[in-house]
Amino acid sequence: MSSYASQPISQQRESGSQRSGEQRPIASSTVSQNNEPERRQSSRSTETASSRHHRSDRRRPVIFVIYYSMYGHIERMAKEVCDGVESTGCECRLFQIAETLPAEVLAKMHAKEKNSQIPIIKAEQLPEADGIIFGIPTRFGSTPTQVRALFDQCGGHWMSDALFGKPVGVFFSTGSIGGGQETTALTCVTFFAHLGMIFVPLGYKNKRLQSNDEVHGGSAYGAGTLAGDGSRQPSELELDLAKSQGHQFAKVVKKLAR
Known part of the structure; x- marks a missing residue:
């Protein structure tokens, strides 16, 4: 076979x-x-x-909310801004700016005691953020010395471009409507421009900013509150604008952080 x-x-x-x-x-x-x-x-x-x-595995964008508050108005607004930031899924870190006035002067000014639970920001920490929102009470229509002291420590960042291209925003408080709601923000823009930061305004996305039904702070430049003699606290409308600013700002940061 x-x-x-x-x-x-x-x-x-x-x-x-x-x-x-x-x-x-x-x-x-x-x-x-x-x-x-x-x-x-x-x-x-x-x-x-x-x-x-x-x-x-992608890291969540980190946003710093940094404020100076003598009587608590900006601190209250800052917490609403943080809520708005976190509603987008971004990570929010709250800081306060160091005091420059001695205790005896603050006592005469009836300043509120600082919140010891909120850390003091250091200039060298700023580059760690993907975006920064500053909360600033006005001082004669401009930024107070405490905020200027922080800005003045950023010479190294200016030389190294460490903050270049980072989104930045501002919210503020004044004693009255004409007390510097817009000039406080505008006087910060020169600092932002020199460091190459991208100023992100509040705009009019939240239509309550245009409401004439009640007296309130805020402008297209950022959320704001009216402190009056110090006894008036941020209204529900002003807090809503602060939260809106945090939310909209964080959405911009997320787009740029992709």
């Missing part, structure tokens, strides 16, 4: 085909082509899983 006859049927067919000159490589190529869609689908699934893993 021949060796061919002793082989299994499948091997006989294969041997017969080879003897008849059938091009087996072509059949193999056909099978490969038929499996191509499956391989592509598998590749897409792997890429999709990798992409999801990459997105899940």
